[in-house]
Amino acid sequence: MTTDAFPTSPVREARLKMRQGQWTGPTKHTLPGYVKCNLVVLPRSDAYDFLVYCQRNPKPCPLIEVTDPGDPKPRISAPGADLRTDLPRYAIYRSGVRQEDVTDICHLWRDDSVAFLIGSGMTFDDALERAGVPKTTTWALTTTIPTVSAGRFAGPMVVTMRCMTPAQAVIACQLTGRFPFHHGAPIHMGDPAAIGVDLEHPLFGEPVTEFPQGVVPVFWACGVTPQQAAIHSKVELMIAHAPGHAFVTDLLADRVCLP
């Protein structure tokens, strides 16, 4: 890992700890400045439709990298890394049902496995904070906004919700619009019911009973959307990152474009 070919850096050291089982906690709010990614691993037989699904839904499913079948190495976004070991925690789904979490997936990796790295809103959280929009609780919620289907993959868009003042929301719209490969600008602000969000039943996070005075909820397309589509399709085997435990690439978020 830390040979001459891959000089050391905070993110490479962190991935090495994950590989060695010394880091099994979340990556959220860690390693500021590096692009973080949602992971989906599918068999090659499902990969074409999944790739088209991601293309058709660029806001929830921005593709950062797609590996060759059987190759666990993200050669563009994190040279030297291995997606079988270099995430702190993985969630396993069989026929759409979540199984045990694991800390490496070597035993599940196959010759026909294809890994998809999908942009994450975690990437712009640091940039928001630097711009004076403090980090707050983030919820993941299902909407009634349909995604565009491709083959077996379909379903509603999942969003993340952050609460902020209107002035912060204006800053957040401008700033996150600069990150088109990490969900971009919000897809909605204000009334959650307008996009069919049920605040009492978030996918992740505590139920929301009411918003503090003077605060507006702001909604971004979420990288959990394609995982949910794969779950709903009851795909035989899907390996994903465990929520909050995203893959951290070598890419610098502030460069705002892909290599």
Next chain:
Amino acid sequence: MTTDAFPTSPVREARLKMRQGQWTGPTKHTLPGYVKCNLVVLPRSDAYDFLVYCQRNPKPCPLIEVTDPGDPKPRISAPGADLRTDLPRYAIYRSGVRQEDVTDICHLWRDDSVAFLIGSGMTFDDALERAGVPKTTTWALTTTIPTVSAGRFAGPMVVTMRCMTPAQAVIACQLTGRFPFHHGAPIHMGDPAAIGVDLEHPLFGEPVTEFPQGVVPVFWACGVTPQQAAIHSKVELMIAHAPGHAFVTDLLADRVCLP
């Protein structure tokens, strides 16, 4: 075409003329404000690798839409349009060799044909003009910058070159950076030799002998890159738009994001 389901608009009227053979000329510098696309049609058997190739090279190959196999309709970017008839002119390549140009491709369309719409720098030309950077000659040139391969698809990046003053180049960098799905910001400015450009042998345009005083050449990744990769791979059949004769979608360029 112009039923109630698809209300009329300048771009829909233009596509109808193309369908009826009344518009066979270029779309470059026409229909300002609408997103224009490069077209590539390939058999399904080549589509997966081509899709991964585009994902791995987002600057030259930003994907706007991918149709289902056998479906000639770009249902997201131009509802009601038909990619077999609604471009003014097509270029046909067999085993990497350019054949006759045609004005419709109904006779070549197959049950396994997949159409790829790829973003085009034509989309930001209008925006540049509105920002005080006048339209000028555009050249397409091969570089020595390698793209990232996928399956049989590989080859050098093709770029477009526009000449402008340094002050205009600063504006152009900012402005085109807002169009990540249409090649985004420049990949180079200044010395053409630094990226291996041979000014005497452009792919499209006249040879360049010298630049006027006070002018800097600015280079953008070009949507001809994936066509060139398909040509070099000697794919059995590729249908592309004829140079300058791009597909015009219903999408508004100034929205800067995809639907």
